[in-house]
Amino acid sequence: MTSPTPVSRADVFGLSKLLRLQWEEAQGCYVLLYPEGMVKLNGSAGEILRRVDGKQSVDGILGDLRQAFPDAPDMEADVIAMLEAARERGWIERKDG
């Protein structure tokens, strides 16, 4: 179900149980695997989704990304947009209330 509320920094998301996220050495990228197919993720989508663990809040993910990529320009808007798109497709689900 598409929730009308925008993603906020306090939200906690986990991957849908229908999915598996996996690093594919042969393709040099993360892939999302699900019953009817697979999606190759680009570099930033992979880095974001692999931090979606059902425990860490969006804020935590942002902090983690800043640490991993200290030279990247501010990414908050992009990360939130990516998570909203992922939620729209049913890839991730809210884990807190």
Place this chain on the structure above:
Amino acid sequence: MADANPKPLWLLAEVTYRCPLHCAFCYNPTDYVRHTKNELGTEEWISALRQARAMGALQLGISGGEPLLRDDIEELVAEARKLGYYSNLITSGVGLTEKRIAEFKRGGLDHIQLSMHDITKEINNFITDTNTFELKKKVAAMIKGHDYPMVLNVVIHRYNIEHVAEILEMAEAIGADYVELANTQYYGWALINRAQLMPTREQLEKAEEATNRFRAKVGNRMKIYFVVPDYYAERPKACMNGWGSVFMIVTADGTVLPCHSARTLPGLEFPNVRGQPLEWIWNESPAFNKYRGDGWMKEPCRSCPEKTKDFGGCRCQAFLLTGEAENADPVCTLSPHRQVVDRAIEEAKTPAVRAQPIVFRNDGNSRKLAEGARDLVPPSIHGLP
């Protein structure tokens, strides 16, 4: 489009052609009895899984026949998980027990795709020629109970197409996450029984409307795929996403195919994992290169701007219905053979043709067909998969 270096991302393991069901729409080879004796052993399967994974395979379908007739599926599933496959067991449900499903879960099987047929016991039992209605419901509950994504596959044909709304309600009630309403594709047994199985255009349109209404109601909660029957389309399906492009099928006796019914095509010799490494089979074998890319195409496909989208459709369908695999898939309205498809649609409306008895998929019929009996086959068909 045509990747210069294609990888077999999807591996289908048709581990056995034995099956306790006798579905009228089964796409298995009609001479399957020839391939039931010499099945690959566990070690041979594990070797095939390893080789394919090293070549980039990611999605693994374990199907058949009924894969659960083998007692080593637990072992294959566990090996697949270790290798990093996303694995799917495609089953009729017959043979699934609490013990086996728990073992699959432990081994890391990712999901189970269960076939269902109808909301009525009568049609379920008629079309599969078995008494399996209650069993399928129990199996569905078992799959849910083990916290598996519930993926239902319902093959659609004239006998259940008017029940699509009720079928979707049943799917929702048992907690399905994905439902595939797969209109029958006319290969194998389904091709023989085409006149009895094909719905009318009106039936099809109503079914699509019912599906869309249901989609609007359930939203993201349940994903519904409606696989259109290509006979009623104007362009062919992009069969297998192109020959030797992403799909590879290893069959029960080790023969490796680019698509389910490729064995039917004349002049091709399909390699076997018992004789050659998969790497050679995929990259070098003449069979896998025969219809790769578009060098083999004739007109109207050769100069058609849409050839990068549908690759000229299905080679097997082109052969089965026009007698030549290099022809455009006759489903295409640009094909000079489209009338064979239109005729089949007409035939399906003719009561005399529809009254032919259904040829159920069973060993007796398969033996007769393997021996070349043509009296079971409609005369307009050039070959049999």
